Amino acid sequence: xxxxxxxxxxxxxxxxxxxxxxxxxxxxxxxxxxxxxxxxxxxxxxxxxxxxxxxxxxxxxxxxxxxxxxxxxxxxxxxxxxxxxxxxxxxxxxxxxxxxxxxxxxxxxxxxxxxxxxxxxxxxxxxxxxxxxxxxxxxxxxxxxxxxxxxxxxxxxxxxxxxxxxxxxxxxxxxxxxxxxxxxxxxxxxxxxxxxxxxxxxxxxxxxxxxxxxxxxxxxxxxxxxxxxxxxxxxxxxxxxxxxxxxxxxxxxxxxxxxxxxxxxxxxxxxxxxxxxxxxxxxxxxxxxxxxx
Amino acid sequence: xxxxxxxxxxxxxxxxxxxxxxxxxxxxxxxxxxxxxxxxxxxxxxxxxxxxxxxxxxxxxxxxxxxxxxxxxxxxxxxxxxxxxxxxxxxxxxxxxxxxxxxxxxxxxxxxxxxxxxxxxxxxxxxxxxxxxxxxxxxxxxxxxxxxxxxxxxxxxxxxxxxxxxxxxxxxxxxxxxxxxxxxxxxxxxxxxxxxxxxxxxxxxxxxxxxxxxxxxxxxxxxxxxxxxxxxxxxxxxxxxxxxxxxxxxxxxxxxxxxxxxxxxxxxxxxxxxxxxxxxxxxxxxxxxxxxxxxxxxxxxxxxxxxxxxxxxxxxxxxxxxxxxxxxxxxxxxxxxxxxxxxxxxxxxxxxxxxxxxxxxxxxxxxxxxxxxxxxxx
Numbered sequence: 314x315x316x317x318x319x320x321x322x323x324x325x326x327x328x329x330x331x332x333x334x335x336x337x338x339x340x341x342x343x344x345x346x347x348x349x350x351x352x353x354x355x356x357x358x359x360x361x362x363x364x365x366x367x368x369x370x371x372x373x374x375x376x377x378x379x380x381x382x383x384x385x386x387x388x389x390x391x392x393x394x395x396x397x398x399x400x401x402x403x404x405x406x407x408x409x410x411x412x413x414x415x416x417x418x419x420x421x422x423x424x425x426x427x428x429x430x431x432x433x434x435x436x437x438x439x440x441x442x443x444x445x446x447x448x449x450x451x452x453x454x455x456x457x458x459x460x461x462x463x464x465x466x467x468x469x470x471x472x473x474x475x476x477x478x479x480x481x482x483x484x485x486x487x488x489x490x491x492x493x494x495x496x497x498x499x500x501x502x503x504x505x506x507x508x509x510x511x512x513x514x515x516x517x518x519x520x521x522x523x524x525x526x527x528x529x530x531x532x533x534x535x536x537x538x539x540x541x542x543x544x545x546x547x548x549x550x551x552x553x554x555x556x557x558x559x560x561x562x563x564x565x566x567x568x569x570x571x572x573x574x575x576x577x578x579x580x581x582x583x584x585x586x587x588x589x590x591x592x593x594x595x596x597x598x599x600x601x602x603x604x605x606x
Numbered sequence: 607x608x609x610x611x612x613x614x615x616x617x618x619x620x621x622x623x624x625x626x627x628x629x630x631x632x633x634x635x636x637x638x639x640x641x642x643x644x645x646x647x648x649x650x651x652x653x654x655x656x657x658x659x660x661x662x663x664x665x666x667x668x669x670x671x672x673x674x675x676x677x678x679x680x681x682x683x684x685x686x687x688x689x690x691x692x693x694x695x696x697x698x699x700x701x702x703x704x705x706x707x708x709x710x711x712x713x714x715x716x717x718x719x720x721x722x723x724x725x726x727x728x729x730x731x732x733x734x735x736x737x738x739x740x741x742x743x744x745x746x747x748x749x750x751x752x753x754x755x756x757x758x759x760x761x762x763x764x765x766x767x768x769x770x771x772x773x774x775x776x777x778x779x780x781x782x783x784x785x786x787x788x789x790x791x792x793x794x795x796x797x798x799x800x801x802x803x804x805x806x807x808x809x810x811x812x813x814x815x816x817x818x819x820x821x822x823x824x825x826x827x828x829x830x831x832x833x834x835x836x837x838x839x840x841x842x843x844x845x846x847x848x849x850x851x852x853x854x855x856x857x858x859x860x861x862x863x864x865x866x867x868x869x870x871x872x873x874x875x876x877x878x879x880x881x882x883x884x885x886x887x888x889x890x891x892x893x894x895x896x897x898x899x900x901x902x903x904x905x906x907x908x909x910x911x912x913x914x915x916x917x918x919x920x921x922x923x924x925x926x927x928x929x930x931x932x933x934x935x936x937x938x939x940x941x942x943x944x945x946x947x948x949x950x951x952x953x954x955x956x957x958x959x960x961x962x963x964x965x966x967x968x969x970x971x972x973x974x975x976x977x978x979x980x981x982x983x984x
Binding site for chain 2: 326342343346347349350351353354356359361391393401403406407410411420452453454455458490491492493496499500501502503504505506
């Protein structure tokens with residue numbers, strides 16, 4: 314991929330927002346400001362928000378904006394250095410020893426090093442963007458390890474010495490806030506809380522993301538989803554669900570269901586929790602009707 | 607101070623804003639302040655909105671305190687003095703960490719004995735305690751192995767039941783000239799989680815606090831991963847006092863440290879105060895938290911709700927043991943209880959030492975969430 318100079322892309326928050334829109338991601342002012350600041354200050358960007366508000370999508374759009382590859386590290390409970398940093402390919406090392414016979418061989422050569430996401434980014438900081446996804450799922454030790462990585466951008470491999478990034482890589486962290494992150498991690502980052510968008514922006518997002526949905530449908534979906542989110546649901550629908558709902562309803566409508574009915578029948582793609590479904594069912598008709606009006 | 611004078615005068619309001627936020631309990635690091643000023647420079651700033659965005663992005667106030675942050679921002683940069691700040695500024699909850707407070711010991715001992723409650727109840731609880739004695743010994747012995755464990759990041763060498771430790775094995779192989787001796791194994795270590803017990807010492811819990819303190823003493827003796835706090839109108843850490851091996855002495859020392867025996871309850875504010883001290887709130891991180899309280903919050907329970915929600919976000923498991931649940935007709939019917947029920951992992955009977963020890967020893971075993979249990983009952 315061609316290298317894009319960060320300073321030419323990120324000249325102002327508005328320019329960032331424009332570029333993001335070109336990558337089919339609509340960011341509001343404060344998100345584009347946060348992205349702009351993260352790029353220009355050379356700090357990691359920490360995005361927090363409820364599931365389904367487009368945190369991971371934002372990271373993908375940023376990678377596209379910079380013309381870089383996205384390296385994604387998905388966190389989970391029990392993730393450790395061998396998954397995040399590097400690992401030796403022991404099987405190949407053993408084979409190489411066998412093969413070498415009497416000859417001398419360096420078994421800590423690059424050939425035997427498996428680079429995991431953090432090391433991959435470190436090796437080519439100008440071509441890659443690192444996404445550390447759902448960091449709240451990992452445990453504290455991993456957070457500490459990441460902290461070390463984020464402050465110095467270097468990794469020590471005992472057999473090889475320290476590998477240092479030649480430039481400051483761009484790092485994006487996301488968290489669903491199922492647990493609170495360490496204060497030290499938060500303060501190293503540029504922070505942004507992504508909330509649900511307002512109806513107008515959501516309609517625009519649905520138009521952009523869904524296949525061929527009429528503008529009136531997009532607007533109705535956005536309004537209805539806003540109302541549904543205001544209810545005390547166990548799992549409020551995210552943006553992706555709203556897009557799917559608009560898509561599904563359009564397909565059903567083309568298949569012959571009239572409008573309010575199509576929305577009601579497609580509800581399964583929007584609300585995916587049995588209790589929520591039974592809670593919202595009696596009201597659904599009036600919500601949809603109101604949104605269509 | 608030297609640095610500050612060398613900065614341009616226009617930078618002063620930004621520094622002052624950071625100081626203001628710190629005064630209201632926002633954790634803001636120096637690097638965040640410099641990041642804030644860099645960000646403002648980068649953005650122009652063309653308008654106040656730019657400064658606000660820069661502040662939000664770099665000073666990173668927690669999302670649930672955004673309103674408060676906004677109020678401070680308005681009052682600082684727009685000069686309005688009537689910032690709406692949530693209550694904790696004026697009536698700060700007093701926090702006491704244990705230090706040497708020996709001189710009050712005698713007085714507190716007397717106070718502890720001076721309960722003039724109806725004799726029947728008194729007898730009942732003391733009889734419970736007689737049996738409770740051996741229970742506590744058993745509890746103390748079994749606690750450290752019964753606490754929920756988490757897998758550590760570190761691995762230990764092991765001779766059985768482990769994964770192949772390729773790195774170490776390979777070293778062996780290289781040093782043995784390519785010969786394969788018996789492979790070495792490794793396994794991730796299991797560490798017991800922390801146990802955090804928060805004891806309500808307000809008037810309504812009078813009957814039970816003595817038992818609870820004995821339980822807490824046994825817990826501290828049983829594992830080094832226990833932390834004990836008491837709360838009423840204030841918050842007191844009594845872990846160090848309870849480290850004394852002799853129970854009578856330890857309880858006397860702890861009793862002397864707590865100033866708010868049998869007073870009112872301000873559960874919400876004191877728990878928030880607990881969370882606002884970073885060192886304390888880190889005790890809660892990934893811990894099994896047991897709150898021993900009847901959760902009878904006077905007045906508004908909004909603060910209690912916030913505090914419980916924040917606690918549960920930090921905790922591995924958050925349980926409320928209430929003596930009221932000892933009554934079979936008990937229902938979580940008060941507004942406060944209903945509000946916090948969805949975030950509680952357990953709501954259990956805390957009326958006797960027996961039920962409590964059984965519960966704490968079972969913390970490692972999974973159980974359905976409190977809400978599902980109590981829904982089924984009602």
